[in-house]
Amino acid sequence: MSAVHPVSGNCHAASAGAYDVVVVGAGFAGMYMLHRLRGQGGSVRVYEQGGDVGGTWYWNRYPGARCDVESMQYSYSFSEELQQEWNWSERYAPQPEILKYANHVADRFDLRSDIQLNTRVDRAVFDEATRLWSVTTSDGKNVTAKYVVLATGCLSNARMPDIKGLPDFKGKVYHTGRWPHEPVDFTGLRVGVIGTGSSGIQSVPIIAEQASQLTVFQRTPNFSIPARNALLTAEEREAYRAKYPEIRRFAREEARNGIYTEMPDRGALDDGDNVRRSKYQARWERGGLTFMSVYNNLGVDKAANDTAADFVRDKIAEIVRDPETAKRLQPNNHPIGSKRICIDTDYFATFNRPNVALVDIRTNPIEEITANAVRTKAGDYEVDALVLATGFDAMTGSVAKIDIRGRDGQTLNQKWAEGPKTYLGLMSAGFPNLFIITGPGSPSVLSNMIVSIEQHVDWITGCIVYMRAHGLDTMEAKPNAEDKWVAHVNEVAQTTLYPQANSWYMGANIPGKPQIFMPYIGGVGVYRQICNDVASKGYEGFAMTAAEPAQQCAAS
Ligand code: N01
Numbered sequence: 248m249s250a251v252h253p254v255s256g257n258c259h260a261a262s263a264g265a266y267d268v269v270v271v272g273a274g275f276a277g278m279y280m281l282h283r284l285r286g287q288g289g290s291v292r293v294y295e296q297g298g299d300v301g302g303t304w305y306w307n308r309y310p311g312a313r314c315d316v317e318s319m320q321y322s323y324s325f326s327e328e329l330q331q332e333w334n335w336s337e338r339y340a341p342q343p344e345i346l347k348y349a350n351h352v353a354d355r356f357d358l359r360s361d362i363q364l365n366t367r368v369d370r371a372v373f374d375e376a377t378r379l380w381s382v383t384t385s386d387g388k389n390v391t392a393k394y395v396v397l398a399t400g401c402l403s404n405a406r407m408p409d410i411k412g413l414p415d416f417k418g419k420v421y422h423t424g425r426w427p428h429e430p431v432d433f434t435g436l437r438v439g440v441i442g443t444g445s446s447g448i449q450s451v452p453i454i455a456e457q458a459s460q461l462t463v464f465q466r467t468p469n470f471s472i473p474a475r476n477a478l479l480t481a482e483e484r485e486a487y488r489a490k491y492p493e494i495r496r497f498a499r500e501e502a503r504n505g506i507y508t509e510m511p512d513r514g515a516l517d518d519g520d521n522v523r524r525s526k527y528q529a530r531w532e533r534g535g536l537t538f539m540s541v542y543n544n545l546g547v548d549k550a551a552n553d554t555a556a557d558f559v560r561d562k563i564a565e566i567v568r569d570p571e572t573a574k575r576l577q578p579n580n581h582p583i584g585s586k587r588i589c590i591d592t593d594y595f596a597t598f599n600r601p602n603v604a605l606v607d608i609r610t611n612p613i614e615e616i617t618a619n620a621v622r623t624k625a626g627d628y629e630v631d632a633l634v635l636a637t638g639f640d641a642m643t644g645s646v647a648k649i650d651i652r653g654r655d656g657q658t659l660n661q662k663w664a665e666g667p668k669t670y671l672g673l674m675s676a677g678f679p680n681l682f683i684i685t686g687p688g689s690p691s692v693l694s695n696m697i698v699s700i701e702q703h704v705d706w707i708t709g710c711i712v713y714m715r716a717h718g719l720d721t722m723e724a725k726p727n728a729e730d731k732w733v734a735h736v737n738e739v740a741q742t743t744l745y746p747q748a749n750s751w752y753m754g755a756n757i758p759g760k761p762q763i764f765m766p767y768i769g770g771v772g773v774y775r776q777i778c779n780d781v782a783s784k785g786y787e788g789f790a791m792t793a794a795e796p797a798q799q800c801a802a803s
Pocket of ligand 1: 408
């Protein structure tokens with residue numbers, strides 16, 4: 248006999264292989280989604296392709312990997328006990344510690360029993376008749392769910408570059424986003440690193456300490472700010488904890504990027520040269536992402552932006568002794584911050600080491616990889632191992648790998664062929680009861696991800712509870728609300744300098760990918776307010792249908 252589930256109202260909830268909610272991914276988003284839904288009593292199954300929880304922090308184990316948001320802020324806020332008790336050891340936690348934290352959360356909140364590891368979701372098909380999703384997993388099983396939540400992460404689909412000859416290389420090839428679990432030792436080897444984004448910039452100084460020779464192949468130089476990482480003292484942690492209510496409130500409601508920091512009240516051109524320089528110097532010494540918050544117009548005014556870009560270019564020239572190398576390391580084809588700014592420890596100084604060389608593959612392109620070398624137009628660079636720090640098919644890549652079919656058999660990939668279309672980054676019209684956590688069209692990658700994850704998970708939970716309370720069966724974005732939101736996301740992006748860079752925010756790193764600015768740049772606080780308003784107006788812009796009598800649970 249079936250029973251009406253307290254959350255979903257579904258009859259099928261009690262039977263094996265039938266869940267109220269299937270969550271795809273057990274990173275920070277999937278774990279918190281499970282925790283929140285558990286609190287409502289629903290039946291939830293989480294599928295995770297990795298061998299353990301942690302998402303991006305499970306895969307990105309490259310040397311030097313650490314978060315670029317300070318640990319005391321890059322952490323869950325939903326549990327007061329957790330945030331008071333967990334001891335972060337450094338200002339920016341290294342990857343192993345963040346992974347340990349993820350595991351601690353899984354154990355502390357007893358999440359593991361509902362998480363199936365080493366299992367991909369390959370397919371999800373909406374059945375119009377039953378109004379359920381049929382979900383196929385890589386172990387050949389099929390389950391049903393009333394709701395599917397994609398917690399697949401924004402930077403989880405590692406991108407192998409299309410470089411001729413790569414499969415013929417005889418040495419080891421590593422991608423930073425799929426780093427082996429066993430230790431990798433480059434001692435005595437000639438190593439080539441391709442790519443100088445955040446992953447390359449973090450790994451280069453560490454690899455340089457081990458390798459006999461390190462050659463860095465750079466296509467685009469990047470702006471990078473020193474992390475100034477350090478051990479956290481007990482006093483610093485206590486000071487943070489005492490201020491947590493205000494820090495968390497500010498990050499959620501006021502900060503554009505979900506990070507607690509001072510809000511600038513003037514533009515870069517409102518100060519004279521000396522004052523401006525001393526302010527940049529102070530932030531450079533403090534280190535970290537908040538360098539871009541010195542002034543309030545660095546993201547929108549090119550002349551203002553140039554002052555910050557010039558400051559960083561001057562710093563590179565000061566640090567790097569060889570003037571030619573310094574010049575090649577100075578970014579000059581995009582405004583500072585329009586590509587994700589990097590945070591480093593000794594990146595530029597690493598090029599002063601005698602065993603490190605920089606190759607500019609913009610002017611001297613890679614032609615192919617041979618059995619033992621990177622062959623450029625100007626000649627061969629012999630290497631024993633290759634590190635590909637070439638990034639991700641960001642924001643849509645992991646979703647695209649799942650065969651998702653909504654109403655009328657339309658696939659999500661067909662619908663998003665010209666760029667992702669969502670309402671609030673949360674749902675896409677034609678795909679009922681399918682939610683995306685930090686999807687394209689939401690602040691996501693422009694924010695402290697954990698702040699955005701918690702907001703989305705809370706909103707989705709509230710929505711599911713509302714549907715149950717009102718006897719509703721399906722919910723989906725209305726096409727006109729979605730169109731307006733997509734237009735708004737583009738419109739806001741166009742008021743900034745972001746579209747001026749060929750960044751992964753734009754899909755520009757993937758040949759053939761539509762070039763659309765994917766995240767919502769209106770700010771985390773503004774966005775939260777919009778989502779709350781939508782909910783308070785009975786989920787304005789979403790179509791909801793009532794459960795049909797046949798869907799009500801009859802004794803059987
Ligand atoms: O990837 P990227 P990433 N031939 O795309 C180059 C987050 N993250 O893994 O710029 C040669 O930024 C490419 O060149 P170009 C963070 O949000 C966070 O480093 O396209 N080169 C670029 O230099 C970050 O932004 C943290 O011209 C090729 C590099 O590879 C995001 O993840 C740490 C190439 C890719 O840079 C992605 O960072 C790490 C080719 N065929 C990552 N293809 C922290 O929290 C690409 N490139 C600190």
